[in-house]
Amino acid sequence: MDLEKPAAEARQPERQPEGCLVVAIRLPVRIVVLVLVVPVRMVWDGLVAGWRLLTDAVLRPLGRALAWVARAVLVWPFVGLWRYVVVPLGKALGWLGNVLVVVPLVWLFRHVLTPLGQGILWVFRGIGAGLGWLYARVLTPAGHGALWALRGLGAAIAAVGTGVYGVTVWLVRYLVVVPARWLYEWVLTPVGKAIAWCVQGLAWLVAMGVTGIGFVLHWVLRLLLVLPALALWRWVLVPVGRVLAVIGREVATALGHAWRIAGHISLTVGRFLGTLFRWVFVEPVRWAYRTVLTPVGHFVRDAVLRPAAEAARSVGRVTRQTLAAARDSARQARADFRRMLFGETRAEQPKAVPVPRREPGSADGRTLGSSTTALTKD
Template identity: 60%
Template sequence: MDLEKSRERSGGEGWIVVALRVPVRIVVLVLVVPVRMAWDALVVAGRFLGGTVFRPVGRALAWMGRAVFVWPFVALWRWVLVPLGTALRWLGTVLVVSPAGWLYRWVLTPLGHTAVWMYARVLTPLGHGIAACAAAARDALAWLGRGLLVVPSVWLYRWVLTPVGHALAWCGRGLFALGALLVAGIGAVLCWTVRVLVVWPAYAVWRWVLAPVGRVLGVVAREAGAALGHAWRVAGYVSLAVGRALAALFRWTVVEPARRLYRGVLTPVGHAVRDAVLRPVAEAARGAGRVTRETLRLVRVTVRQVRQDVRRALLGGPGTAGSQAPERQVKKAIRM
């Protein structure tokens, strides 16, 4: 009767699913309920420790941090550094700024005015006089230098050095022309000697010895290359024929027997093994996979139902009268 009722509630599921549902629910209930109770106990303990231990300890540590690190520095700044800075500013004003202002106003300013008067009334006329004397001395020295140095130097350059330079230049041009003539003659003699002793013998050797020998060697090399190409092509034909013969021998001695063995023996055996062994094993594996997925789904559904049943048994259903009181009692019992 229970199986029939459960099958009607499940919407026509198989008897295997119905038979597995109750044991799975029992096992899940045995495993999940202690874990959930332990989790709730940990949550309540964490809240209790957070409200009674961690939060007061954090506040105490924050107060200690302010008392140790913040308040001393604030007191030092307010009651030591600020008054000390004010006193130093007053001392600087009294000892440095005020005397410096008095010194600038009553000493340096009159002294500066006196220096300006002396520069304008004494030093400037004296400087102008010294500049005039220096200009006169410069003009006198320039006149003396021109009369004693420039005019004699120009006369010496024009009437002595220039004729001597022209004579030396004419001699140099003559010597250069003579040297060029000698070099040209020596070059012509050397060129004719090199032509007679080197160029003409080398040309004769090239024309009557090396050129004929080169033509003979070229003909020999051309014929040798042609023979080598012909031999290479003939060897290719022979190699192709031998390869075809070996390929035919291999095909008739190895490939054809193997193909006939595969087609006549291995293929029927493979089909028989596939039809008799592999397909049933695959069907069984797919069926086992479906049963496993269905079992896991039933386990998840059972876990949800067990949780709902436990919550309903302990706290009552949603919307029922007096559901809040049992929940408060349970939480109070857990806290205790």
């Protein structure tokens, strides 16, 4: 065990040492932040609970009702219009378009335009055949002869042009090129080299002047701006920034701890208020409902409401029977009065009862051995 304990302790991450400034800042900051955060967290939890109650009790049912109203007002009329008006009207228009446009156009294309196009195509084929014969028999030989003549003329023009080109090239060489080359080699090249040397010297002078000015400005700016700014950054801003970072980190950590602690406090207060509300309001109301209102309601139901309902049903039953008897009496009186004035109608006359025949219904004659005689009948 003693051998394993140092190894386990060695595996634990080492905490970085904290300075006295951190320890001195942490406790006051956490106390102040906790005092400031607890009311905010309680207000936040109250707002969240109120928003959830409002959402569950008001907004969600209201949204469902509005969605149903919107569906009933906007969606269903358009669906009915599309299904029972637009679709049948579109089908009717499609059928009319097919009958009035497509079928006549198909008939026109098949029986008018197709024969006309075939005739025009036959005519163009004949014209093309004639033009082909003209090209092969007339234009081709004429073109060959004209090409032979042009080739001879071109050869003569080429010979004359070759002579003229040779003379022109010799004149240009000795009158233009040779003087221009001499002028370039002995006049322009020395002048250009002298100008380039002067420009290089001037550029060197300007570069040296700019370099010196830049060196002086560099050291002036370094001494007046860079070194003071570096010293300010190294000896003022960095320590202040580290202190502010420590304070900010501790404030953020304190805010996190305070927010969690405030949550527990808010939960405890909320549970206490809920329990207090239940014992002060809900439980007395429940006790009064169970102990007082329920027995009173049962007594009122059994002693008052049910007998009253039975009496009301009996009165209604007697009233209905009385009204039915009165209606039957009035109907009978009207029928008797009408029979007395106009006599019995055909529908009211008693129907004649058919008398059974005494004779047999068969076509065979009666014999002595049969039971169809009058003496042997029942």
